[in-house]
Amino acid sequence: MxxxxxxxxxxxxxxxxxxxxxxxxxxxxxxxxxxxxxxxxxxxxxxxxxxxxxxxxxxxxxxxxxxxxxxxxxxxxxxxxxxxxxxxxxxxxxxxxxxxxxxxxxxxxxxxxxxxxxxxxxxxxxxxxxxxxxxxxxxxxxxxxxxxxxxxxxxxxxxxxxxxxxxxxxxxxxxxxxxxxAFVAALLPTQWRGRKSLLPWTVSAAVGIAVASKLDQSWAMLIGGGAGMFVNLLCGDDA
Structure with missing residues (x-):
């Protein structure tokens, strides 16, 4: 039982x-x-x-x-x-x-x-x-x-x-x-939603690369991820 x-x-x-x-x-x-x-x-x-x-x-x-x-x-x-x-x-x-x-x-x-x-x-x-x-x-x-x-x-x-x-x-x-x-790379496959993810991911990568030339790598990851999240929220379910 x-x-x-x-x-x-x-x-x-x-x-x-x-x-x-x-x-x-x-x-x-x-x-x-x-x-x-x-x-x-x-x-x-x-x-x-x-x-x-x-x-x-x-x-x-x-x-x-x-x-x-x-x-x-x-x-x-x-x-x-x-x-x-x-x-x-x-x-x-x-x-x-x-x-x-x-x-x-x-x-x-x-x-x-x-x-x-x-x-x-x-x-x-x-x-x-x-x-x-x-x-x-x-x-x-x-x-x-x-x-x-x-x-x-x-x-x-x-x-x-x-x-x-x-x-x-x-x-x-x-x-x-x-x-x-390592942890970010491990999470990427679980966060990919096909074409809907292209715009926020592109923005995140572009902002991260731009910030990396001025600030520490962790700040670049953090700010780039925040930018991608902001774009995703703006686009709603379509992003």
Whole structure:
């Protein structure tokens, strides 16, 4: 008999422990992959002389590899708080779209159940959950299950990378320098919507290249991405 974490008002969606287990085991490989990236992030935070607790809290509270990677290039003392916050908002704007789609997939699940689950939302767990829903299996327990190993890998990897005696200029530190590009490149296929994406992407690339000649590469990525997002919003659903 399937144990249900919450009984939905409709049979269209539910939140069961059986689906949680299925999602958890399906996402177990992400503990290793996210862990390796998290180690690189931990080494990068240590090279910035950020304390162990703040470094781990950064990965726990922000919990966005893309946003954290972009903010690495913006880090300074004292921290530019406004720029860091803008970077996090701009790079995480895609989660608004993901959240809206999940709301359609799980309309019967209450907010007090969904909001804690969404705290652990990641690009891969969203894709896996949408794929499950397309197979006719709509279960928020699956989303939580596949999100958890990703969070364990990323947050645990950050702590491990900071604690390990890795050289500040060793392989992991070099990898950390390429994290912004790696995460952006990994996201590109999921954001492409055919011809509709041509205009905002072109604007984003043009602005980024223009800014790169004047400012830091992370600022170029941030401002270029913001310009593309602005064009996309202006064009509405047609962009």
């Amino acid at each position: 399937v144990m249900t974490m919450r009984i939905a008002n409709s049979s269209s969606s539910s939140c069961t422990t059986a689906a949680f287990r299925q999602g958890f085991f399906a996402a177990l490989p992400f503990i290793a992959s996210n862990g390796i990236a998290g180690i690189a992030m931990g080494v990068a935070y240590r090279s910035l002389e950020l304390g162990f607790v703040p470094a781990v809290l950064f990965s726990l509270v922000v919990y966005s590899a893309t946003a954290q990677a972009v903010t690495l290039g913006l880090w300074a003392l004292p921290p530019p708080v406004a720029a860091l916050m803008f970077a996090c908002v701009a790079t995480n704007a895609r989660y608004l779209v993901m959240g809206a789609q999940l709301r359609q997939l799980f309309p019967d699940i209450s907010r007090r159940v969904m909001l804690p689950i969404l705290f652990l939302l990641a690009d891969a767990s969203w894709l896996m959950t949408v794929a499950e829903a397309e197979r006719g299996r709509r279960d928020a327990g699956y989303l939580l299950g596949c999100s958890l190993p990703m969070a364990i890998g990323w947050i645990g990897g950050t702590a491990l990378g900071y604690a390990l005696p890795l050289r500040p200029h060793g392989p992991f530190a070099i990898a950390a320098a390429f994290l912004p590009f």
